Amino acid sequence: MERDILGYRARFGVLGPSTNTIVEPEFSEMRPAGVTNHYSRIVIKNASAISNETFMQGTLEIDRKTYEAVEGxxxxxxxxxxxxxxxxxxxxxxxxxxxxxxxxxxxxxxKISLGSEAVAAALKAHGNIRKIAFLSPYYPVANAEVANYLSDHGYETVRDKPLQCPSWHDIARVTPSTVRETVNALNGDDVDAIVQVGTNLCMARQAERLEMELNKPVIAINTATYWHALRANGIEDKISGFGRLLSEF
Structure with missing residues (x-):
């Protein structure tokens, strides 16, 4: 089969909410030569999430519209x-x-790479991890779903922090200092790794710096998801600037 001039190794169809401004640039920064990313927007409004119920309603609206983006x-x-x-x-x-x-x-x-599956695979790749802490822009009800999923894969959540961002746009406005303060509060000798979920929360490059400071894995979900997609397609390039996951595994 003839290949695209630029996407001669793989062409990824990336599905993301239309309100998300972080996934596209972070994935672009991680893109090796010969791989192209083609962003398809799940068209939604900038929903206000002010409670567990409204947050869940907003995410389920994204779920319902995902396949429209797939078709595109x-x-x-x-x-x-x-x-x-x-x-x-x-x-x-x-x-x-x-x-x-x-x-x-x-x-x-x-085939598709999911953030949940990618995080579990990333933790497994690091090895010797059983207890984790994680942060998210979500509300507590969604954090409980994350902890439940990770438990199914053998990982115990020791602590978690839902930042409870008031709208989808506000997720992308969480500052590096807030991320650092949250990670430091979650960290402890009883935690083997720190995980970040929520793809509109900017943390891919900051995770590497935190990982070096804490001397333990710090896994940003956009890094994990893109790593998972690359490896699933037999692309083994080691990419620096985003932590051990992309540079070693």
Whole structure:
């Protein structure tokens, strides 16, 4: 089969909420030569999340509209799909995530990398990790879903912090200093690794600095998801600037 001039190794169809301004640039920074990212927007409004209930309603609206974005990106003939929204991929534990994945793959005819699956794979790649702490821009009800999913994969959540961002746009406005303060509060001798979920929360490059300071894995979900997509396609390039996951595994 003839290949695109630029995407001669892989062409990724990236699915992300239209309100998300972080996934596209972070994935672009991680892109090796010969791989191209083609962002397809899940069209939603900038929902206000002011409670557990409104947050869940907002994420489920994204879920309902995901396949419209899949249909759009299929027109350019991608080799693989990458989910650039993480919350719904954790819902229902390991079983729920697998059903969600199977549904997208069945409808599209393509394989897909999910944030939930990628985080579990990243923790496994580091080895000797059992107890984690994580931060998110979510509300507590969604953090409980993340903890449940990770528990299904054998990881105990010691502490977690939902930042409870008041709108989708506000997630992208969380400052590096807030991220650092939150990570430091979550860290402890009883934690083997720190995880960040929520793809509109900017942390891919900061995770590397925190990882060096804390001397333990700090896994940003956009890094984990893009790493998972690359490795699933046999692309083993080691990429610096985003922590051990991309530079070593």
């Amino acid at each position: 990106v299929l027109t350019m003939g991608p080799d693989y799909l990458v989910m650039g929204m993480s919350a719904v991929t954790f819902y229902g534990g390991a079983e729920g995530a697998q059903k969600w994945k199977d549904n997208i793959q069945s409808k599209s005819g393509l």
